Amino acid sequence: MANAFIYDAVRTPRGRGKSDGSLHDMQPITLLTSVLKNLRDRNNLDTRLVDDVIMGCVTPIGEQGADIARTAVLEAGYAESVAGVQLNRFCSSGLEAINQAAAYVMSGQVDAVIAGGVESMSRVPMGSDGGALFMNPQIVAQHNIVPQGISADLIATRQGYSRSDVDAFAAESYRRAEVAQRENRFQKTLVPLKDDIGVTVLDRDEGVRPGTTAESLGKLKPAFEAMGQMGLDALALLKYAHVSQINHVHHAGNSSQIVDGAAGVLVGSEAFGQAAGLKPRARIVAFAIVGSEPTIMLTGPVPATHKVLKKAGMQISDIDLFEVNEAFAAVPMLFMDEFGVDHSQVNVSGGAIALGHPLGATGAIISATLLDELERTNKQFGLSTLCIGGGMGIATIFERLN
Numbered sequence: 001m002a003n004a005f006i007y008d009a010v011r012t013p014r015g016r017g018k019s020d021g022s023l024h025d026m027q028p029i030t031l032l033t034s035v036l037k038n039l040r041d042r043n044n045l046d047t048r049l050v051d052d053v054i055m056g057c058v059t060p061i062g063e064q065g066a067d068i069a070r071t072a073v074l075e076a077g078y079a080e081s082v083a084g085v086q087l088n089r090f091c092s093s094g095l096e097a098i099n100q101a102a103a104y105v106m107s108g109q110v111d112a113v114i115a116g117g118v119e120s121m122s123r124v125p126m127g128s129d130g131g132a133l134f135m136n137p138q139i140v141a142q143h144n145i146v147p148q149g150i151s152a153d154l155i156a157t158r159q160g161y162s163r164s165d166v167d168a169f170a171a172e173s174y175r176r177a178e179v180a181q182r183e184n185r186f187q188k189t190l191v192p193l194k195d196d197i198g199v200t201v202l203d204r205d206e207g208v209r210p211g212t213t214a215e216s217l218g219k220l221k222p223a224f225e226a227m228g229q230m231g232l233d234a235l236a237l238l239k240y241a242h243v244s245q246i247n248h249v250h251h252a253g254n255s256s257q258i259v260d261g262a263a264g265v266l267v268g269s270e271a272f273g274q275a276a277g278l279k280p281r282a283r284i285v286a287f288a289i290v291g292s293e294p295t296i297m298l299t300g301p302v303p304a305t306h307k308v309l310k311k312a313g314m315q316i317s318d319i320d321l322f323e324v325n326e327a328f329a330a331v332p333m334l335f336m337d338e339f340g341v342d343h344s345q346v347n348v349s350g351g352a353i354a355l356g357h358p359l360g361a362t363g364a365i366i367s368a369t370l371l372d373e374l375e376r377t378n379k380q381f382g383l384s385t386l387c388i389g390g391g392m393g394i395a396t397i398f399e400r401l402n
Helices: 028-042 068-075 093-107 137-142 148-159 163-182 225-239 270-276 301-312 330-339 362-377
Strands: 005-011 052-056 083-087 112-120 200-202 259-268 282-291 321-324 381-388 392-400
Touching: 005 028, 005 270, 005 362, 028 068, 028 112, 028 259, 052 068, 052 093, 068 083, 083 093, 093 112, 093 259, 093 282, 093 362, 093 392, 112 362, 148 225, 148 330, 163 330, 259 270, 259 362, 282 301, 301 330, 301 381, 301 392, 321 330, 321 362, 362 381, 362 392
Parallel strands: 052 083, 052 112, 321 381
Antiparallel strands: 005 259, 005 282, 112 259, 282 392, 381 392
């Protein structure tokens, strides 16, 4: 089986996913086109060497519909021979795109793919596509499907995480993101977004909030307590009868921020690199996807990581750095507890709590951040993992080469 290499990665800044966010006036196709143009231009890439563009998008309707990946290929001025496809595996879509690209390259059927994702959450609201998993009352009742925030609170309750525990984790995420931004750690991958006349619209992640502390977070009210009292706690506890009640500890300050953003990762074979005159930055070692219990929903990173380590013939101690998506504070906290991983190895430049979670793009963004951190700290192996709606998990191992 051939190797799949990463040659470069590019992402936009993450803008607040609200009507007053800096990227709200930019359509999602603009975000994604910017990524493709920057990947081409900074690598002097002959786009005829690229076979496909695979882009994750969790709400692929309206401005994000009609195969936005192929639309971006055309809008970016790539060769007409370059195909494009969008996919949706909820929050893991950006990493799923990378894994599918790697599988294509490893099979020998494709030489180069740009993989990543896009989500303009200020323009195409989360959940606006409907869907039976979350909207069909019969399916919701039959499978005990509850909002993810209640699932996160259920994890915290079962693990014994207090409100102060999750707030302390979140405060550290904000602190790390502030340091990373101040030290320009994201600059290798992040490219500023400019308008049609070349004026910079946004050149840094907009969600970083300097000075955020556990004490300031402690003043926020639990976000999911009221909906839990409307019967959703009871629905979850039908599956977890041994839990007497759910302790609601998550809120907007210790959960992932809603943001706009896009990312792309150039994945290719050795032959592609030679033809393009590029040196690989990393090798994709192994990847795994799993289903997990759909009521608690967010525990998937644990079995996915066990699975990918087995595929790679590695131990958790072989991994130097981890990116565990901070959908809610309890998710990476559970991961660290289950594997005995020290927080100093996890999300070292902050995570989605402080930086944001543009659903379809996040998997690619955190993997690009992981590669940057491996290079910055001269480490060898990194692992990216995300929890996924409906009860799934995904994990990928990368090896730094340069």
